[in-house]
Amino acid sequence: MAASFCTQNALSLSTHHHHQKPIIPRDFHVRFPTSSGSFSSLPGRLELNATTKFRVSSSSATPLMDQSPVQTTSSGLPAIVEVDLGNRSYPIYIGSGLLHQPHLLQRHVQGKKVLVVTNTTIAPLYLDKTISALTDGKPNVTVESVILPDGEKYKNMETLMKVFDKAIETRMDRRCTFVALGGGVIGDMCGYAAASYLRGVNFVQIPTTVMAQVDSSVGGKTGINHPLGKNMIGAFYQPQCVLIDTDTLNTLPDRELASGLAEVIKYGLIRDAEFFEWQEKNMPALLARDPSAFAYAIKRSCENKAEVVSQDEKESGLRATLNLGHTFGHAIETGFGYGQWLHGEAVAAGTVMAVDMSYRLGWIEDSLVKRVDRILKQAKLPTAPPETMTVEMFKSVMAVDKKVADGLLRLILLKGPLGNCVFTGDYDRKALDETLHAFCKS
Amino acid sequence: MAASFCTQNALSLSTHHHHQKPIIPRDFHVRFPTSSGSFSSLPGRLELNATTKFRVSSSSATPLMDQSPVQTTSSGLPAIVEVDLGNRSYPIYIGSGLLHQPHLLQRHVQGKKVLVVTNTTIAPLYLDKTISALTDGKPNVTVESVILPDGEKYKNMETLMKVFDKAIETRMDRRCTFVALGGGVIGDMCGYAAASYLRGVNFVQIPTTVMAQVDSSVGGKTGINHPLGKNMIGAFYQPQCVLIDTDTLNTLPDRELASGLAEVIKYGLIRDAEFFEWQEKNMPALLARDPSAFAYAIKRSCENKAEVVSQDEKESGLRATLNLGHTFGHAIETGFGYGQWLHGEAVAAGTVMAVDMSYRLGWIEDSLVKRVDRILKQAKLPTAPPETMTVEMFKSVMAVDKKVADGLLRLILLKGPLGNCVFTGDYDRKALDETLHAFCKS
Incomplete structure (x- = not known):
């Protein structure tokens, strides 16, 4: 049986969550045992670290209130x-105005x-600021830049070669640092270029989209697309640091x-009930781009992902739970055509489908189905696939999903109270069929 | 001062070398301290393993005689x-007829x-044998193959994409294994493809040239060339096993x-005086392709490289000593045009130049200069660069060598008795100039 249970109790410490109004202490260390019995039946390699540790700096030591999330202190x-990934551990800095704090970046540039x-959209907005942050008070540091076309369709080998061309032309050496300034596409491409250039150079990420900040900033997944498949070519490669200037x-x-926000909502659903409840209350603040609400949502998302990745860096099992809604979502992106819907939009619709299927299997309450639908609508995200998607389109794409092992499609489904999920191939095929027919023309 | 001394006493155990006629015991473990004082001044990261362990299987338990090297037993x-690289450790199998022992490969295919x-030269010779070795008694294993054009000029992104195309077309999944069957170019490309496909799949090497067997088989360096530079794009990636069928x-x-053989000779010069002496006596057997002589030369070369790489996987300092003759050699390959001379031929001429420079610095005896010249001539290798090479050609290529750090070119030079070398930027520039002028038109 290829099932793994992802329960909040087993995988995250209740001290992190049990307060209605949590106080984040000045120095916060969480330690828990390496192996959870519920994962012992996982196939393949599952490498667990001895301890997982999270430190939240003193600047976050502000009490949380229900309607007023953590404030970045006035000092910035x-x-x-x-x-925490052993000798590849790194910090994520989160806050307002961080691009104006040169020491944060400079301490990671060797x-x-x-x-x-970067790309043609981001360069006019933030390239000068970034260059200043890298060079202020550092006359010996030379910064070069390469500005790529913007968009997922350029996440390919041809564009990647432009990064190598520039690196070689400007004589980047083994001690150089590649800085990704942009969204997920830039982060993935720059990260893979850094992993491959001279067999690996330093890498710093400055993500400028919510998606990149709450997803790509943790986990070290880098890569490019192949004409026949998304993210088929890449590397696991960790940055020296991530700087998130809200x-x-x-x-x-x-x-x-x-x-x-689709990914933010996902973290609540799969492992952090309290965070989901916070989102239900604070969605208006997030949509109004309240900086402190965003700083909190990003931090808590990164913490959740960091906990998972620290335990399962190479995606043996636990890490797959981060893909809630992604299998259906990938089918939408592939079937509907990349670039039509944004990744998070496809994930939102895919999440609704995974939740629907979980309910049909009798694994969750009806009320949870309604709450998921409500929060996604509140976030202005789609809650059903595009009308042109057919059952056959879903089935043909899902048959070649990376999560197919030995012919069996494993899915991430919710099971139990809010905040619990499973990654499993052990489900009734009828439920999958019913879900596909409920959302699509046949 | 960026100098590191590579002395036999500091870095390898004398038990490995002090017998005139060494007996290789049934189970051979060498342990030595991690950090040698002489390396403490190295720049950059130097990661050392806790212990370095070499196991030589019982089949090698045949006493060595001066003129009659280790025999592979009749049982094969x-x-x-x-x-030994922690959780990325792997075995190298060396012997005659190993492609007819399917269990060796099959135990590493998950x-x-x-x-x-493979390539167009090797496929007609060994592809069928390799497929048999992978599938004999394994009806569930499917083997696909991709046959690339032969030659260093095809070690590029375009050819690499053919490997990805085939992998995706044949639906290779995360648990698949890429097998490199061929020389160094195939090993480098297949290894980098394995490192990158789905962010890393299993990798097995079957090197079919002496160069690949004694060099690429240890160290995990993989990659491709860029139009502007050799091996500029790649990864450090370790195989599950290496199978060397002599x-x-x-x-x-x-x-x-x-x-x-140029690389085999190098191991003796930089760290294994006894091995160099063995080669001086056994060169005729090697040139006559005596299988037992080759099995011994390959094993001892792999052991030497494994000792170095175990201590310095990412080439921080010690590992650079493996590049004796390579800085001059790269200049020859680049200046003279790739494909004119083979890599080992360029290394041989480069070794003579490094040895000449070491002598001019007063670091080695005249007799060692003569012995190097003699053994390279015996191996039918060049002992001087091509006549068309000028001093300026050497200087311009060497100025952009990867071993230039902060403007200073560091070289691997011999220093002291046979078997000792240094990797240093701390030498008299006059000696370099004199060497270049001694070997080239100005």
């Missing part, structure tokens, strides 16, 4: 989420040469913002 | 060199799908064989 000190990889969200289009 | 049991990457050398052209 960042919140810090430490991603050599004298930096290559900023001010960059001010220039983000509404639709991109909502797309990122 | 392989010699095994264990490359999934049901295998992709053999019978594959029967089809190797003489020039390729000699080219590989």
